[in-house]
Amino acid sequence: MADVRDILELERSPTPEVSKEVILGLRKDAPKRKKEKEVMRRPEGMHRELYALLYSDSNKDLPPLLPTDSAGQGYKSVKAKLGMKRVRPWKWMPFTNPARKDGAVFYHWRRTCDEGKEYPFAMFNKKVELLSYSDAEYSEHLLCEGWTRAETDILFELCHRFDLRWPVIHDRWPPHLTARSIEDLKERYYNVTNCLKKVNNLTGPEGKIVNYDGDHERRRKQQLLKLWDRTPKQIEEEQQLINELRKIEARKKEREKKTQDLQKLISADTDSRKMTKTTKKKIQQTKVAKLDTAPPSLESCTGIKFPDIKSSGVSLRSQRMKLPASVGQKKVKAIEQLLTELSLENSPMAVEEVCQLFNDLRSDLVLMYGLRTILLNYVFELQTLKHQCESVMPDKVLEIPEALTINTGEESPSRPRAISEMIDAVATPNTPNRKRKAALEQSNVLKKIKART
């Protein structure tokens, strides 16, 4: 009406009916934001269709595993396909269902052309074919502990009735008989049938022996139940443990690879005599780096190996006296200290004889340092054993041989202090060995004081 008026240019309302406010007002109302549920954002780079296939909380429709061929079916409302032929007549006729045992007669509408045919739904009455046994067979082959003839008969009857549907059979197992689990029933049934098959020498698909392992099944179901019953915390814990295991395996592999590479390099070194100084040093460094982590053992004390390069070209004698980089900082300091004690220069005159003697001496110093450390470790071990013994057997005291006590100041003070004792001053302050040494020295000092008084 309003547009007719508009066309005829009759009186118009003072304000246009469709006003700006109305439009905007509607606009204001319309986008009433529905509370948006958490929508997982499609990760960038993933195609839209691919993303739609993902199962997520907002999209609970799993895509089908098998493609359907419902080309004509589906949600589209399909029109009924009506043929244009003549109408076929229908008749109210009686029928019996062969599946029924009582032979009851029912009536239904049926096409006249289909009059004589069998009731179409009878074919769905499938039954499982069970083997049966006679008394003789039973008494001869099928006797079993825990199963009476009666029970076995009941079992078979149930199986027949319920078409080997075990949960139902288990549920219908009579309560007055001994309680049986599904596995028990199954076990018995399969044992019987297998036995019968063997006895009757059945071949082909009928004679197929079913290997049913009741124990295995019981354990499997138990395990499944356990798996199902895990709390979320347990699941998380398991996940973490698996991750840690993977990391450990990876690290182990890396270590093995490194040792293999090292072995290869070492074997390559022994094979070919032409070896550059740098790679040799690298091996020495990695080898020594590995050894450094382990405490010095008697076998690993070897002194210093000076790189002896018989290379062509000009070199300085003093280069032959340089300490290789493999000698650790601690050892370098120890060597310096000892050299000053022996009143020797750190870099003496570069003559061939001197060079040789100096290198040998330094090698010996390192060896001595190592031996000293080992000895201290042993002495400490003795101390701990002694204390352990004293605490366990209070009346028995183990004596540490005199020669092994540190800083025995009982002898005349003029006894020249062994060079090795001077190394005490050299050890870096934060090693645990040093702390123990300090404690031991303290106890020794106390003993000395006691002895003197």
Added chain:
Amino acid sequence: MECNLFLCSYLGMAQAQIQQQQQKGNQSADFGPDSGGRIKGLTIVKPLIYGNVARYFGKKREEDGHTHEWTVYVKPYNNEDMSNYVKQIHFKLHESYADQNRMLTAPPYEVTETGWGEFEIVIKIYFHDPNERPVTIYHILKLFQSPPGTTPAAVTGDFKKPLVSEFYEELIFQDPSAMMHQLLTNTRQLTLGEYKHDTDFEEKKEKTIKNLLNAKEKISNEIADLREKIKLAKDTITKFKEEISKYQGDMSVDVSGLS
């Protein structure tokens, strides 16, 4: 008469030197690019002395604050002409010196300068054989007897006497080339007169060797002693452990009888 003789001999020497230089120029061409190939198994050792002498002025110079005059040098241990096999020696001084790189191609290989501080000088020796790499020696210039900061006036003596800091070094020529071998073996005398160094290196060598041998013996004794002790310690540990395990195995038995 004598002057004439002297002049003649001097001229003779000069001539010989020129000749040798010409020879040197030709020699590298004679031997070819690989310098005649290396002589395997041959080792030639050329000892040399390097270092510096320093002399205190007595006062601090006004214009630049320099206090010492010093000379850094490289000279052969024996009286021979190093320039036969040494092409040039490069002294790299502190960057505050103009022309911090000083190249010397003929003896005496020394650089004299004045200054006030000690620093490291890099001495690089190049050889006539192009196939031989140059060797580098690092020398810390020594000006003060006591550590810097103390006034030199406090040190008695050694006031006007120059301070010497020199070291012995050996150049080892391993498998020298034919050309190098020639150059190394045909050296001439540097001076006709007496040739000696400020430091008695022979005596130093003897002393060092003696000290080293002493020290070596001492250390060997220590090592033997330590090894013995370690063995004793090990045995004692096993003994202790046995005792403890015995006790733990049979608690009721009185083990006081065992030592």
